[in-house]
Amino acid sequence: METLRERYEQDGVCLCREPAVPAGVVARAVAGMDALMRGEYETGVPPQPSFWKPGDAPQKLVKIEMPQVADRRIMDLIRHPALGRLAADVTGASWVQVWWVQMLVKPSAGSGDGDSPHVGWHQDRQYWQQWEASSHLFTAWVALSDVTSEAGPVRHVRGSHRWGLLDQGNFFTEDFRRQGEQVVIPSGERWEEIEATLPPGGVSFHDQLTLHGSGPNRSGLPRRSFAIHLRTERSRPVADRRQGLTSFIDDPAYCPVIYSA
Template structure:
């Protein structure tokens, strides 16, 4: 499924929306699985304090880390070649290693936003190959708080972030509304470099926005700091680890 034009677009702009990577029926089944996992989990709200400055309304999020340990459906998905082949292509590596997974649900009418930020601020690596894949299990128009990106921002390298309130870029210098909305449909997957500046708006629609985040890397790209560990980190999703797990 992956081709050179995808890799070139990602390299130039720092993101790539792959339409229909999984079909609508699969997306519906994964959506149900996400909500079932959350129903079995202890509820928590990871809304950043800084996000509350972006809206006057009370908002919330629901999430779950390491989802492949909660449901085998996600264990199968993260090694699906439809996903891993694109991940390999955009990184320029035959080998794809897992960093972490996370379900994100923005509840209907009150789903929390995310200020603009780079994922690199949360788990820096030495070669900057780290990428994210956001699987959309229902439609994500702008009204539902779709992801917004700053195209080409990955070329600026790591940027200084404000630690207080969630490791975000300064709100006055990086207003969310100036980023480009990337509307998606159920079954679409958005690939992002961890250096690409991105965020998302409030879900004001009458339906939840349901996504799965998979962070991946080239296994030869080592963490710059020991700041983020997760269950399953280091699992090979495609290819081999040339470093032998070192």
């Protein structure tokens, strides 16, 4: 049978549909998410400045940067050893560190005036210029709700991690289908989407160059997740500088190492 690592290398994405994170850890992290959305910070430390703030419109995408510093229940999920082991299996790494986290809650259509938000097609690498080009960076996207087809799951373009940096993406878009039509892909390649439906506790891994985006949530319930950005021993900030997204990598209270062989 094909291993997760073979699948990841071939497609630039792999899906672990067996819950990797135990249900109790997921339930506590969901309570932590709700606290953050009320502006309550259990540790007394706020998240990093974010696109979303408590009191924003109910149909806006909740996107909170570095939520794990504000709530121990979220940190317990982010640094769960099962995630570290899986990340090492999938990438062959001997060392894995969390270097940035985004909490994402996509409201369902019907929770405000407009439609549910979209996430435009993009490659993460276009936003990660503070890392040296050869750095081995990837993402574990952990579901905390039932991410069905109706919930606006992440969609990945199969094999797009081999297309180089296209630099045409845009995370923030109103219509991901229309925006996707404008992305020019290398000649001879084809656009084939993988739909990352996942149960609570399930996780997908994607490469920093894999094109991905997502459509509206019409499930009737919020789509909840953490995008946990990871690095391996083969990564280095540009000029070894700490700035922007690499500011916290020396601080285990922000950026825990979740696997070491």
